[in-house]
Amino acid sequence: MATADQYDAFIEHVQRLTNVGTASQVLSWDQQVMMPAGGTPARSQQLSTLSSIHHELLTSDETATALDELDRGTLDDEQMAVVREIERQYDRAASVDRSLVEAISQTTSEALPEWEQAKNNDDFNAFAPTLERIVELKREYAAQIDPDADPYAVLFAEYEPYLDLETTTRILDRLRDRLVELIDAIEARGATIETNAFEGSYPVDEQATVCHDLLDTLGYPFEHGRLDTAPHPFSTGTQFDARVTTRYNESAPLEAITSTIHEFGHATYTLGLPRERYGTPLGQSRNLSVHESQSRLWENHVGRSKTFWENVLPVVAETFPTASDLPIQDVYETINQVYPDNTIRVEADELTYHLHIILRFEIEKALVRGEIEVEEIPQLWNEKMESYLGVRPQTDAEGCLQDIHWTHGNFGYFPTYSLGSVLAAQLFASATAEIDGLDEQLRAGEFDALHEWLTDAVHQHGQRYTTPELIEVATGEPFTADYFLEYVEEKYSELYEL
Known part of the structure; x- marks a missing residue:
């Protein structure tokens, strides 16, 4: 077979692989958004089967032969990038038994309703055996990929394959030390700012209207997406269909607004991927750190800015009439208030959020490495929360049971949130330097x-x-991390008169 034909056949195989993966994403989206509660037994088998098929295609003789026989000397840089990414995936997947892949998929799918029930009942002990099983499976997964490596580093590479764990740890340690100092300074200063500009009750249907209007204002193409609700907001899809979800709290409408803008950032990255490259790594997002940089850039650098609210407050006031009388400064202060006494990550402010991430990073790293047991998590969680933020969760539901990530077996995922924020600041600084009058454009x-x-x-x-x-x-x-630390120190020093 000619070289060009070999590469074309390779790409066709890669596209089939991608389509199985994106089909799984749609089923997972449905499970979290639309599926009736009783659908779990069938859905867990469906997802397990697709996961097995994906694994078979990726680790097939066809993949191995194609990688071996490609004449790499004739490939251009983009083609070599495709080969690099598929080869990396193949090397990892080929090391893992299909039975283990199926076991992880089925266990994590069945774990979802168990976690939800444990959270609703504030009963960590009810979920602990399932979590232990997930940890065991993921340790085995890491060991099959590289038995000599740090298992947590192997799992982290699933989400961030090109930033090493040492660099990540160094950045997070730097953030922890500097942010604890900044938050302590804010607490000691005791400056009074507006914290409740949107006081009152806001019906869910009205909040949904506002979030829809804001997405429209930001340029979200509804012909290629949709807005729904989910217990844990997320975005998923392709450059042809990128969906967002949010959740609503009738007494805190800003939570839904910031969550929606955050997920819009994810979706706009997905929708910005080249359509002609769909089905190949060139049409897929780089990784979770880069993905999170897009959501954090839109949520924080745009959505929490005074210039943004000068423009969108009238849009919000069309549905929330009382908002028409709000001073912009009050809105700006409310959406940027620092409240370390909050125990919920997804409700955390821009500063304390990273300490929520860091404590999870430290716990899951120790858990995967076998340095702590599952039963120790609640106490360790509460101790770190008290140490970093001065608050102790009253229940496990608002403590170690609040996140869905470990239910999915996503150990190594949490650090990408903070890495994304760090990168968002670096990107926004470059955008501001290169776009003439960006601030004025956002204001308009x-x-x-x-x-x-x-x-x-x-x-x-x-x-x-x-x-x-x-x-x-x-x-x-x-x-x-320089741009992020400069950004938050300048912003919050001004806001709290440090």
Whole structure:
């Protein structure tokens, strides 16, 4: 077979692999959004089967032969990037027994309703045996991939394959130390800011209208997506169909607004991927850290800015009439207030959020490494919460049972949230330097220039570059926490008169 034909056949195989994976995403979306509660037994088998088929296709002789026989000397940079990514996936997957893949898929699918019930009943002990089983399966998964490596590093590489764990730990340690100091300074200063500009009760249907209108204002194409509710907000899809979810609290409408903007950031990255590359790594997002940088950029650097609210407050007031009389400064202060006494990660403010992430990172790393047992999690969780934020959860439901990630077996996922925020600040600094009058454009509700800059700098590349390479291509600098720390210290020093 000619070289070009070999590569075309390889790509056709890769596209089939991708389609199985995206079909699983749709079923998972349905399970969290639309599926009736009694559908779990069948859905767990469906997802397990698709997971097995995906594993079989990825680790098949066809994949191995194609990788072996490609004449790499004739491939261009983009084609080599595709080969690099598939080869990385193949090497990991080929090391894992199909029976283990099926066991993980079925166990985590069945764990979802068990976690939900345990959370609702505030009963960690009821979920502990399932969590122990998930941890055992993921340890075995890591051991089959690389028996000599740190199992947590192996699992972390599932979500961030090109940033090493040592670099990640160094960045998170730096954030922990600096943010604890900044939060302590804010607490000691005792400055009074507005904290409840949106006081009152806001019906869910009205909040849904506001969130829909804000997505429309930001440029979300509803012909390629939809807005729904989920217990844990998320976004999923492809460049043709990128869906967002949020959740509503009648006494706290800003939670739904910021969550929706956050998920919009994920969706706009997905929708910005090149359509002609669908089905290949060049049409897929780089990784979770980069994905999170897009959601955090839109949520924090845009959605929590004063310039943004100067434009969208009238949009919000169309549904919430009382908002028409709110001073912009009051809204800005409310949406950026720091409240370390909050125990819920998804309700945390921009600063304390990272301490929520860091305590999870430290716990799951110790858990996977066997340094702690599952039964120790509640106490350790509460101790770290008290140490970092000065608050202790009253229940496990608002403590170690609040997140869905471990239910899915997603150990190594949490660090990408903070890494994404760090990268968001670096990207936004570059965008601000390169886009003339970006602040004025955001104030006027003009988001096209920022969309285009992000598409050019990040989205269009898919997985052509590794993470460090992509960051340098986009910003001209290596990955650094400097911009994030400068951003939060300047912003919150001004807000709290430090």
